[in-house]
Amino acid sequence: MWDAVYDVIVVGAGHAGCEAALAAARMGCRTALFTINVDRIAEMSCNPAIGGVAKGTVVREIDALGGEMAKNIDETGIQFRILNRRKGPAVRSPRAQADKHAYRERMRKVIENTPNLDVIQQIVDDIIVEDGRVKGVVTHIGARYGAKAVVVTTGTFLRGKIFIGFNEFEGGRMWEPAANKLTEFYVRHGFRVGRLKTGTPVRIDGTTIDFSKMERQDGDEPPPFFSHWTEPREIEQIPCWLTYTTPETHRIIRENLHRSPMYGECKLISGVGVRYCPSIEDKIVKFPEKERHHVFVEPEGRNTVEFYPNGTSTSLPYDVQEKIIHSIPGLENAKIIRPAYAIEYDFVDPTHLYPTLETKIIKGLFNAGQINGTTGYEEAAGQGIVAGINAALYALGKDERFVLGRDEAYIGVMIDDLVNRGVREPYRLFTSRAEYRLLLRYDNADYRLAKYGYKFGLLTREQYERVKKKYETVKVFIEKLKEVKLKPQHVNSILEACGSTPLKETKSAYEILRRPEVPLDKLLELLPELQLDDERLLKEVLEEVEIEVKYEGYIKRQLEEVKKFRKLENVKIPEDFDYDTVPISTEERQKLKEMRPLTLGQAARLEGIRPASIPILAIYIEKWKRRKNGS
Structure with a gap:
């Protein structure tokens, strides 16, 4: 029946998939990592950087849990900085420019040399389910692989469609095929599926850039590495550069909006884009009063001439892309190596998930990364390691579940937001999303989370x-x-x-x-x-x-707030609890039955649940537990 049998199968080898597969394998599970292209493991599809405000803290949290992203960027980074150094510690965060090729190659080497972990280059078309439980996967060549748990981390590949002007073609990433059949599995099993959109700028030839017209941005010395375990050392850091759009840039965009697949008469893109990382045409339309916008010109590596003009993402036609780039100081004579494009893809409503990232509909099935409606390498990797740990616990037959609280990690804040509130647009982490951000600093991630990394065997x-x-x-x-x-x-x-x-x-x-x-x-x-x-x-x-x-x-004030928060979080809701016995509104009962929160705290954060209903729910949960215990 099976071509091979594994404990855990991970579908997709992006940033979420890498962390999920490594966590499961390192916890002793026989693991398979499926990818459309082995040469693109841990590919940086968009910007050549790791970290940023809140995001950098997530990378430190992944590292404290025993993940790989921080070590990978420390070994392959070309510039390191601490952002917001002059501000309070709650908003400081590390960021690093990466050598994209080196980043990808090192992660592949780590994965290929990890015991218990096989890499398989095939497209997963379907997932086998029996009696509400995952049993394995079927690939595009008809091969069948058995598994106790499956983690899906498909990124932008689910029915991915690429747009350059009115030209559209299938693809999960430029020059790579989409995964068109797996969406059918989710729809068939009753999951809500939607469409989101993101995009990327052109890549330009650095030998044709006039850096004298730009502001130089150097890294910090000594370089502030990400991983708690990286030993200090000197590296040759490469500068980034800052320039700006001009009135001419804005004129070109306005005069060509009718040729945009987002704004033109033939509106081809229906998916919602990233609010906090908009395309350049989005910026011009939504902020008409701004005279200029930042353009960060970032190197893509030590051994390439390619540069990434961060802030110029667009889906406008190629001839317009050239005009936009040439209207920016320092880029007047820049040659485009790769065109910009927008990509639209399917995501699965994350309210179908428990905070473990296991689906509520199918046992043993976990979703992580952009399939959950997030955007960003760091957000994906943070979900990946949590999903990988929980998939391993499930596959090993452990009763334990790994759930991070909002007071413990930015990863916990993100997952809690996703599973309780869902997404209407691609989700991105910010420090403002965390109520206890002074406790969730980048510098103390090891204090907060190393105990879990050690407990699950991911730290020595x-x-x-x-x-x-x-x-x-x-x-x-x-x-x-x-x-x-x-x-x-x-x-x-x-x-x-x-x-x-x-x-x-x-x-x-x-x-x-x-x-x-x-x-x-x-x-x-x-x-x-x-x-x-x-x-x-x-x-x-x-x-x-x-x-x-x-x-x-x-x-001290935030610790007191956490104590109050923990009182609700510590009240577990039994899986078989009957919400119909609780005298609250019909709408609230329906919401609770649909979302199936694990704790009273999670129930309190659901949309549509009134604060006055929480004490009532607490009383009936206690009554239910007493009745079950025979007291």
Whole structure:
């Protein structure tokens, strides 16, 4: 019956699929990763970068869980920066430019050399289901592969259609075929399927760019790597460049909107696009008052002349694309290597999912990445590792489920948003989506999540002990700051240099450090107690100490809010709970039966559920549990 049998099958080898397959294999499951093209594993279909505001924190969270994305970009990055460094720690985040080819090749090498993991180049056309459970997959050549769990991470390939002007053709990515049959499986089994749209800019020949007309943007030194396990080292960083659109750019776009598949009379694209990463024509239409827009000119690698003009994504015809590019300072003579295009594709309503990313309709079937309506490599990878862990737990027959709370990780915020609220447009993470963003910082991802990585066997004992040592040292340092007393004559010169009020009496180093304008590194020369032989550990510890001390009041306030939040999250709703017994509105009962929340907290976040109904629901859940226990 089967050509081969696996514990876990992962469909799609993009950023979600790579993390899902690696997590499952590393947890001891025999795993197969299916891809349309082995040469495009971990392909960066759009921008050549990893990270960004909130996104960079997700990469650090993936790393703390034992994932691969952070290590991969650290080994293949060509520029590293911390964004929002001058702002508060809640909105700081790492970002790196990647060598696209090297990024793809390294991830492929890791996957191909991971025990328990096979790579298979075939298109999955159907998923076999018996008695409401996944049994395996069928590919385009008729091969059948058995599996206990299947993770679908198809990206933009489900009935993908590419648009350049009024020219349209099938494709999951330029020059690659679409996956046209798998959507039929979801529709046949009662899943709601919709269409979304995204796009990408032209790629241009760097030898034809006049960089003298642009603003140079260099990386930070030393390079701030992503992974908690990457050792500091020097690398040759490559600059990016900033330029802007012009009134001429805007005129060209306005005069050619009638030729757009989005705005023309022959409107070909029905899918909703990315609000926070719009096409250049979207920007001109929706923000007519703006005289110019940023264009970040980013290198695609160390050994290529290709550059990516970030901010010029478009689906306008090729001749218009040329005119747009040539109207931008520094790009007047730029030659286009690859055209820009828009792509429309199917997604599956993520409210069909539990927070584990398992579907509610079919047991053992998990969805992750753009199939859930998200956009971005980082969002996809974050879902991928959660789906991979849960698929492995399911395949191994474990009763445990891995669910990250909104108070634990940006990944938890994202998944909670998806499964409770669904999407009306491609979902992108921002710090503003998190209620507890001061707790969910990029610098403390290891503190928050390494315990899970270690628990599931994705981190070694040595790695976990290193994390514990780091935060135990943070506590010791804070206590020492409280103990050390500094006299005015010793510290006033430093305070005055920082623009801070001089002391009139002796105060603890802790009290002085609470002043916003006084950095810890300025006090260190007076604090010989705060020294370590391990320079890297010292740097990490001091960063944590400074944030914990300066933001102590805000952190305590958010921790109190988390306690209240956790009271609802800790109330589990039994799978067989009968919502018809609860005296709330018919509409609310219907919503609860459809969504099947796992906890009272999740029920409270569903659209259409009134706050007054939650205490009533809590009472009836408790009654149900008592009756089941015979008390």
